[in-house]
Amino acid sequence: MNKRTEYHPKDILRHVQHVADYYGFLPFSSLTQAKQGTHIKHEPYQNVFAKEKLDPMAQLTVAFLKRVRSAGLKPSIQQPLFVWHTNITPGRTAPKQSFIQFHAIGVPHVIAEAVLLHATNTLIRNVYKSEPTIRLNSIGDKETRVRFTKELEQYFQKNDGDEIPQECMLQAKHGVFSGAEALVARHCADTMPQSINVLSEASRRHLENLIELLEETKLSYTLASDLITHENAWSETCFEIQVDDERAAWGSRYEHITKSFFDIALPSVVMIVRLYVKPVLVVAKQKRKSPIFIFIHIGIEAKRISIMFAQEFQKAHLPLLQMIGVESLTEQIRIAETLHPQYLLIMGRKEALEETVILRHCSSYTETILPLDTLVQTIKEMVQ
Structure with missing residues (x-):
């Protein structure tokens, strides 16, 4: 790169x-x-x-x-x-x-x-x-920050004038997080305390839930204790690619x-x-074509499945548009209809449990229930 x-x-x-x-x-x-x-x-x-x-x-x-x-x-x-x-x-x-x-x-x-x-x-x-690499850490909530700050204070006090570079000690005098970031930048953070070891119960559970979801949706990651964020703005999980x-x-x-x-x-x-x-003039965007498929869904399980199908549709070079951030199923359908798609893929909580999806033909309003395990192949045959 x-x-x-x-x-x-x-x-x-x-x-x-x-x-x-x-x-x-x-x-x-x-x-x-x-x-x-x-x-x-x-x-x-x-x-x-x-x-x-x-x-x-x-x-x-x-x-x-x-x-x-x-x-x-x-x-x-x-x-x-x-x-x-x-x-x-x-x-x-x-x-x-x-x-x-x-x-x-x-x-x-x-x-x-x-x-x-x-x-x-x-x-x-x-x-x-x-192929990118995802690095992940958690600096936790307010309770975790208090614990981690004390750990860092003790670390800098204990190692003053020892193995820590003088520039990092000077940064630590302005704030222990500044000192920690200086250690990371100089690749001297091997013995530094790790925030992941002092997470509150709520922060530990949040991190575990994220790791579980990433593994369910087949996204590789590595835990990186050297990822530290500034306490004035950030909380909980942090990551870099x-x-x-x-x-x-x-x-x-x-x-x-x-x-x-x-x-x-x-x-x-x-x-x-x-x-x-490249510093060139950006041409105005052309009007977008109406989408062929819009995937609308409700519930956390359906959203998890939608992540998987975003990947599957991309691999199969099938067009897809969805609205993960719109919670209401009715509102998703209303927005979708303004975009004039050919088909809607609809998944409620019932369909998510049954591992099916409703295919609605927007011109005739006819609906067909399709199993998830053959959905991509069925869609490929429809658009060929």
Whole structure:
């Protein structure tokens, strides 16, 4: 992997939209267009963080949350928002350093991390034409942070002037997390305490649930104790995706910083991909064709299955669009009908338990119940 390889912005947008369709992320630009012309009244921002204390990835996340709020969008736990955004804008020259963000806002369940990791992993594989590596850690909740901070304080006190480089000790005087990050950057963190060993019961259970879901959906990962996030913005799970031992994407759960933008703090996750892009004019997007298949579903089990079928449909080169972030089955059907698909694949809780899916022909409203184990083959025969 050459981090300085420049990609054409048209190709990047094509790859991102392709992945977003399969995994259910809406383009932020389409959501803002839907709100144009409406008057949006805002309460003043709550100052719950100091921007200068945020790391660069947190600053990008805060800037995006401001856009979400300014657009009048109001995600909630009852109606979360799965969305993607980039600074590559049609009609403008692409910035040489470009970012693609995938957000799941208002989702406490580990389905959010799993979907973001699958989507970002697929995007990076498609762009770099190489197999990525996912590295995963948990820095836990507030209770875990208190424990981990004490462990780090004792570690730096015990090893002062011993095996720790002097530059790292100086960083630790500004904060033990700064010292820990300095040790990691200098590859001197082998004996440093690990956050995973002091997780609270709630954080341990969250990490175990994520690992179980990643294994169920066949996504490989490695645990990485050297992944540490800044305590002012991030919580619980954090992860990076590497290609040839170099970071291609980074992400984490966040909640505290959402207090400034929504009625309550919302459990959320972000994945951020950085790419170097050719600084050329980005051509305006052509109007998209109506999708052939839209997969709509309700319930955690159905969402888990939807991750699997996103992979299977991609491998079979079958088109698919879904809306993992829309909780209501009725609302998913309403949105789907505005897109004029040829078919709907419908899975409720009953179908998920029975391992079936309802195929609805949108022009005739005829429905057929199909078993999951032969679904991809049946669909391939339909579109041939």
